[in-house]
Amino acid sequence: MHLARDTLLTAYRSMATIRAFEEKVHEVFARGEIPGFAHLYAGEEASGVGICLHLNDADYITSTHRGHGHAIAKGCDVPAMMAELYGKRTGLCLGKGGSMHIADLDKGMMGANGIVGGGPPLACGAAFSARMLNTNGVVVAFLGDGSINEGSTMEAMNMAKVFNLPVIFAIEDNEYAQATATNWSVAGSMTKRAAGFDIPTTLVDGFDFFDVHQAAGEAIDKARKGEGPQLLHIKLYRYYGHFEGDATTYRGKGEMDKVKETKDCMVRFRADLTAKHDIAEADLEKIDAEIAALIEQSVQDARQAESPREADLHTDVYVSY
């Protein structure tokens, strides 16, 4: 698939924004500025961006506890996301949701989700809506590897197939679910599991933006054309702990450093862009600088922003009551 220069730069900007966002969150979380739990997406950027680049606002995604990257890739407002993590009234969800519940339905982002396996049934529902409302939309259910063992995920896979729903199950396989190795906890394999429902699987190199983009494009096209659910098994890695504060001692010695050094999706994408796609370092540096400024400003603004007011506690429970 040939990619226009603009598309490539958009992809780069999105991936670099996620990386910068997550690194900043890591930093300010350690300083105690962000309350609650935070699960960072750094390392996995090529996946979210490579997929979401194919989606429009009428398409939906469901996300996971590790949702910042999906939200940014799907076009959520970055300063508002940062304010949300800070628990501020200017946050994307008025400070009521936080990291694990970032959502923006207008952008087709149905929410990060604190429940493993929470998303896939919702994705089926959005696909039913798309069919009923004739939007021609597809739905991507982002999932961690560990979530394949949740009954909800498997039920949704069966349901998606039985109804031939335009749902793409995007399994972001970073080898671990919390501290447990996926090799151990998943009997069979992702491909076999999907085959159990007659859902075709594409194995994807999640360190390579182009591979993700290509595979996702094909899967999304098929789903959109009525060929039913698809599964992407995306191999990748997360750079930080399961959540902020995790010492990650379950990892092999030097494992992460090696991945970072040899496979990092940002390094690789940058190299590809400059070497093969005729994009100048300077262009990327300019984007980097803009992103750095955006993130810095987001943090500044979030720090200054007003907190929710006591009365806000009681609103938004119901539309009417």
Next chain:
Amino acid sequence: MHLARDTLLTAYRSMATIRAFEEKVHEVFARGEIPGFAHLYAGEEASGVGICLHLNDADYITSTHRGHGHAIAKGCDVPAMMAELYGKRTGLCLGKGGSMHIADLDKGMMGANGIVGGGPPLACGAAFSARMLNTNGVVVAFLGDGSINEGSTMEAMNMAKVFNLPVIFAIEDNEYAQATATNWSVAGSMTKRAAGFDIPTTLVDGFDFFDVHQAAGEAIDKARKGEGPQLLHIKLYRYYGHFEGDATTYRGKGEMDKVKETKDCMVRFRADLTAKHDIAEADLEKIDAEIAALIEQSVQDARQAESPREADLHTDVYVSY
């Protein structure tokens, strides 16, 4: 596998008892003598008996809403079962459980279950117990075809494989789950579904006692020897409605009559016994007569039996409270 004459007669007695039990329940239910719901096992006898014949009291089974046959095959007391259906104090569960909750842990029968997919997790638990208590026991989770779409069933399949548990998933595929066709509701196939967890499947002719017995023997042996979970996909058919009262108009025209005429497991087993196993018609007729008397007596006794007393309402909630 050669089967001793005694074993064959035991099998016959067990199957014929189930058939007679269910036919009697059908009759007295229609007369309003039995309260609640009843899901009859008639037609499926070869499955429960062919499997349970391999089990001893240290082995467990979990069952379904269609549990009478499993209970009889596993050795539960027949008159006490009938009394239970009648809601009497002499019932196997003191009249507190009824058809959907018949259980006798001493016989290794962990209960009929009103929840589709309720059994498989329990079966895994019994297998953990067997391992921890060194009983060398195996566990058979009887399941309907429809239950393969429950998250609980699929989670349990994964768990059984991950821990290499001695669990046999015995899928009794009677083509329907309530009024819905299994062909339609199960994406993939039973074999593919099991392969999704690296669980081997044996396709079994559930109309043929010998095929069930052979396949179950091999699967149970493997599980007992530490080769992990096995799945039996047993093709069979139920003769009555999903529950008593179901008009079964979702069936194809003449479908059931044809099955009954051409495949009935009792007819076939009888024919095999007399033709190939040197058992006289008269021997079987004697057994039939004994069974008829047993069932008749069970009904008489159940009708006469004392009802639970008001005080019984409050007992058996806790061991102590």
Next chain:
Amino acid sequence: MSRKSFRQAINEALRDEMRRDPTVFMIGEDIVGGTGAPGDQDAWGGVLGVTKGLAPEFGAERVIDTPISEMAYIGAAAGAAATGTRPVAELMFVDFMGTCFDQVLNQAAKFRYMFGGKVKTPMVIRTMYGAGLSAAAQHSQCLYPIFTHVPGIKVVIPSSPYEAKGLLTQAIRDDDPVIFFEHKFMYDDKGEVPDEPYTIPFGEANLTREGDDVTIVALGRMVKLANEAADQLAEDGIHCTVLDPRTTSPLDEEAILASVRRTGRLVVVDEASPRCNVGTDISALVAEQAFDALKGPIRLVSPPHTPVPFSPALEVHYIPSVERIRDTARSLMGGA
């Protein structure tokens, strides 16, 4: 207006709303019946025939049978509702909530709050509840106290065919997640039900009878029993107000408090398990906010803290009876 069964009233509400709004659809297990099978379609219309006839009229795209996967289809209803349609899901028995509760508790009920008000989730879950058919421990529970406990859901418990049609119509038009409880013992109950669509607002209790001596608040099927008890008491000169809250979330606190302020005596009748049920909830409300009006203790009439027994001989003692309600109310008047 004509006499219709509870079953028919519900069927009509579904039919009318499906006709009125093309974004309304239904999803559940065998709500059609016969899907994929060689025989009749619409063979069942739900396990007790409540949705019969809807699939032929609206087609399989809008009356959707599902595999036996409650988490998937209840969750699909939540996801559909958040993205522009108005699903009415059927959970065959509320006892099965344990297989899909997450999609209600943590998803549908919390979306709007977690997302800062940026979504609405207009879904309905219709479900069957209650004892009386010897359906035993896993098919006879009430469980509406659990849903009442959860912020973000509305809980509706109709007490008659008329109530059922109006409240279900409101539920389908409502913009919040609603769970709608149908008592399995009431489907054949008959009553006057208008032919045309109408709504009954949530959070407005129905005064089914007025009297100055005792307030009886009763839920669902218990409303009828409470009225029968009140009839008997009236013969003894004890005059009861019988209030049907209709919805336990929102709850019409004002109506309950106003009535107790008038009578000074309260009996709450709840078919649910007794601990942390709606009965205790209403009792606590009154003990806090109308304490001064109380002339005596607040009495609860509920089953014992046991699973629902199978045997009819036990179940009859399990379910609150007219006699227990009557005697409890009378005891508040100093009677035996």
Next chain:
Amino acid sequence: MSRKSFRQAINEALRDEMRRDPTVFMIGEDIVGGTGAPGDQDAWGGVLGVTKGLAPEFGAERVIDTPISEMAYIGAAAGAAATGTRPVAELMFVDFMGTCFDQVLNQAAKFRYMFGGKVKTPMVIRTMYGAGLSAAAQHSQCLYPIFTHVPGIKVVIPSSPYEAKGLLTQAIRDDDPVIFFEHKFMYDDKGEVPDEPYTIPFGEANLTREGDDVTIVALGRMVKLANEAADQLAEDGIHCTVLDPRTTSPLDEEAILASVRRTGRLVVVDEASPRCNVGTDISALVAEQAFDALKGPIRLVSPPHTPVPFSPALEVHYIPSVERIRDTARSLMGGA
């Protein structure tokens, strides 16, 4: 006896019972941590380190990490308990109950009754609950009212390290299914805890403070807050009894009623969502059985009927505070 954290008290109870009884085993997600991974084993010991050190001592056969399949492993615990072992399952956050509730509601809790007393199911579910860590709507709930509602389960809510060890030991030795609630905000709380094993019986409330003016019944983490409120009130000459029920099922009704009969005033503090919670349950109990002793309304101190908000600025208003408890109790004395 030495000062130990809540975390350590729980760890000790687990360790001691595992040593004492070879049929006790543990099962849950990352209660070991590192299973199948190339790095450290026992890398986590649970998400907050509560079970750390147990896997090295007892091995992977008795401290079992599972795939992320709550229905399967909670159900496996139920099945194991019914067949001769004594599982202690960990449900990481009680908020996840929606993924496995069926195995508690319809299986473990009902076995004994449905089977006519022919089985015992000695399983424990340890689980984390409560607000205060900005864990937001899906990781901050209490939900024990839901379990209290269900006949067949016992519900334990320890309020201190000492209570935690004694009650967990009892839970493991108990022959019924027990759910044991650990407040995530309390793991670092310290207190005196004996080194040797001991049990605290279920259904016996703990009188943490005696006073004649007001009875405060508080649960779990709220016990500490209630005592702080009582301290402040004592300075104003208002003397409170603070009762910790320890278990909500069974509930020590007698202790509560006796105390209210003495003080005539009751405040119930429950961190759970306010509708149909344990607060309303206790209020209803007293309004029915100790009405004559009451000198004024029964007051409930609970959060509002909203999901738990993420922002600390909101969460602080959500959780019952010492001030609210204090002011509520004072209002009963006619104070402002």
